[in-house]
Amino acid sequence: MSEDTALLGVADLAAAIRTKQISALEATRAALARSEHGQRRLNCFIAIEAEPALARAAELDRALAAGRVAGPLHGVPLAHKDMFYREGRISTGGSLIRRDWRADRTATVLERLDAAGAIDLGRLNMAEFAAGPTGHNKHYGDCRNPWNPAHMPGGSSSGSGAAVAARLAPAALGSDTGGSIRLPAAACGVLGLKPTYGRVSRYGAMPRSWSLDHVGPLARTAKDCALLLGAIAGHDPKDGASSHEPVADFGAALGKGIKGLRIGVVTEADGAPVDPEVRALLDRSVEVLRSLGAETVPLRLDRLTLWFRFAETVIKSEAATMHGKWLRERPQDYSDHVRARIEAGLVLPATRYLEALSQRGPELARFLETTMAGIDVLHCPAIPMPIPTLAETDVEGTGEAVLALVARITQFTRPFNFLGLPALSIPCGFSRNGLPVAFQAVGKPYAEAMLLGVADAYQGATEWHKRVPGG
Amino acid sequence: MAATPKLVQECARLLQGKEFSEARAAELAIEVERLNGDVRRAAATLGFDDEPATFLAVLNGRR
Numbered sequence: 001m002s003e004d005t006a007l008l009g010v011a012d013l014a015a016a017i018r019t020k021q022i023s024a025l026e027a028t029r030a031a032l033a034r035s036e037h038g039q040r041r042l043n044c045f046i047a048i049e050a051e052p053a054l055a056r057a058a059e060l061d062r063a064l065a066a067g068r069v070a071g072p073l074h075g076v077p078l079a080h081k082d083m084f085y086r087e088g089r090i091s092t093g094g095s096l097i098r099r100d101w102r103a104d105r106t107a108t109v110l111e112r113l114d115a116a117g118a119i120d121l122g123r124l125n126m127a128e129f130a131a132g133p134t135g136h137n138k139h140y141g142d143c144r145n146p147w148n149p150a151h152m153p154g155g156s157s158s159g160s161g162a163a164v165a166a167r168l169a170p171a172a173l174g175s176d177t178g179g180s181i182r183l184p185a186a187a188c189g190v191l192g193l194k195p196t197y198g199r200v201s202r203y204g205a206m207p208r209s210w211s212l213d214h215v216g217p218l219a220r221t222a223k224d225c226a227l228l229l230g231a232i233a234g235h236d237p238k239d240g241a242s243s244h245e246p247v248a249d250f251g252a253a254l255g256k257g258i259k260g261l262r263i264g265v266v267t268e269a270d271g272a273p274v275d276p277e278v279r280a281l282l283d284r285s286v287e288v289l290r291s292l293g294a295e296t297v298p299l300r301l302d303r304l305t306l307w308f309r310f311a312e313t314v315i316k317s318e319a320a321t322m323h324g325k326w327l328r329e330r331p332q333d334y335s336d337h338v339r340a341r342i343e344a345g346l347v348l349p350a351t352r353y354l355e356a357l358s359q360r361g362p363e364l365a366r367f368l369e370t371t372m373a374g375i376d377v378l379h380c381p382a383i384p385m386p387i388p389t390l391a392e393t394d395v396e397g398t399g400e401a402v403l404a405l406v407a408r409i410t411q412f413t414r415p416f417n418f419l420g421l422p423a424l425s426i427p428c429g430f431s432r433n434g435l436p437v438a439f440q441a442v443g444k445p446y447a448e449a450m451l452l453g454v455a456d457a458y459q460g461a462t463e464w465h466k467r468v469p470g471g
Numbered sequence: 472m473a474a475t476p477k478l479v480q481e482c483a484r485l486l487q488g489k490e491f492s493e494a495r496a497a498e499l500a501i502e503v504e505r506l507n508g509d510v511r512r513a514a515a516t517l518g519f520d521d522e523p524a525t526f527l528a529v530l531n532g533r534r
Binding site for chain 1: 474479482483486487488489491495498499502503505506507509510511513514516517521522523524525526527528529530531533
């Protein structure tokens with residue numbers, strides 16, 4: 001398999017395997033070779049699992065030779081954040097506490113990817129217990145940004161963003177409770193889709209906050225995102241919050257353009273400053289969307305901070321509930337900053353938690369009836385500043401300034417976990433430090449296909465997604 | 472301040488079986504006061520019939 005083939009995306013690789021231009025085994029060997037090489041520079045895997053990957057690839061090649069195609073991802077090697085359980089296998093959740101823990105069940109999303117014919121290359125690095133937006137991990141080593149290893153890759157799905165951007169895997173799954181798919185996607189220059197709450201099953205995915213957890217794909221093109229989402233979406237009786245909404249054709253809007261689409265552009269948001277350099281690139285992305293026929297309307301978000309606080313209250317309360325036993329019995333096994341992010345939940349009144357949850361319905365209804373009235377898609381920043389370095393964002397044992405910087409990273413992402421709306425991070429250029437910048441497209445409930453249509457149209461008019469780190 | 476370090480320490484010890492140092496309790500008191508205050512003030516807009524499950528009804532009912 002040539003180096004060029006190793007750089008293929010999901011759809012192209014699946015087509016090449018299906019038409020027997022290459023075998024699943026060749027594709028997997030090439031991805032493993034790139035992963036082992038990339039790992040030394042980026043530390044984006046917690047474990048590369050070559051043996052089961054190669055065995056599975058051989059099995060899929062035999063099936064194809066016998067005329068059986070497992071599904072649309074037949075033979076495509078992927079890798080996922082180390083928090084999707086596979087029965088009998090280790091799933092660390094990026095933590096010391098679960099370093100040797102073997103899962104007692106298999107995540108529905110992994111079962112669905114298996115059924116679609118995908119292969120697992122290994123388990124990707126992540127923030128400890130999915131708590132942290134930077135990519136730091138004290139237990140397994142920090143994950144690094146492929147555009148510049150001194151910079152943060154974003155988190156908590158740090159390995160997912162870095163591996164997909166560095167072409168170690170054509171796509172990956174992440175989870176998103178406050179931005180954990182969209183932030184690493186933005187920092188590493190790939191697409192990251194947080195679907196509507198309930199659209200994708202959370203069963204067998206390590207929880208961070210039951211009410212705000214979302215599972216979704218990171219990939220380089222809208223078509224690849226649509227393929228992955230199509231494979232994992234849909235009702236799951238094992239997840240009590242799973243939606244009964246029928247699975248849409250997530251590729252339906254691809255290639256159709258965005259003429260006439262009404263895009264609300266967030267030009268002001270309460271308490272959330274946007275760096276001028278990032279603002280200039282966001283403005284340019286709006287010009288591109290307008291040149292493609294979209295109508296744009298300037299908007300102000302004035303409840304962003306409040307939604308952020310509600311989400312913070314919910315996350316801390318739920319995390320303190322699930323971590324309570326370990327916080328009491330083995331606090332020393334947490335990183336200081338992860339423990340610190342959870343502890344307030346131990347002493348917040350239950351009534352505040354339930355008030356925050358009770359606000360979700362009225363806040364979402366108001367948002368849809370006012371801000372989103374007459375608007376199809378909202379355009380806003382993903383990360384409102386140029387991507388900082390790992391050193392600048394190391395919260396382990398550091399002061400208020402670093403904590404404030406880290407809090408700013410999630411200012412525009414966490415509110416949409418509270419509202420449960422679909423949101424897609426779309427790369428739109430590079431800042432002077434050579435790191436990617438992205439905008440977020442936020443849709444109405446279950447409008448994932450429309451968001452992917454926006455990304456597809458934007459990618460058709462720009463070349464950002466074709467740039468390769470170090471290439 | 473309603474959430475004092477002493478209150479945080481007592482609540483954690485008596486209700487959660489968790490000990491916090493004075494310094495840590497002081498940090499937590501600031502955090503708890505901020506969240507408790509913001510959410511409590513906002514709760515004035517909630518009605519008697521508002522409840523958490525309304526969220527899913529809105530999410531699934533509005534496209």
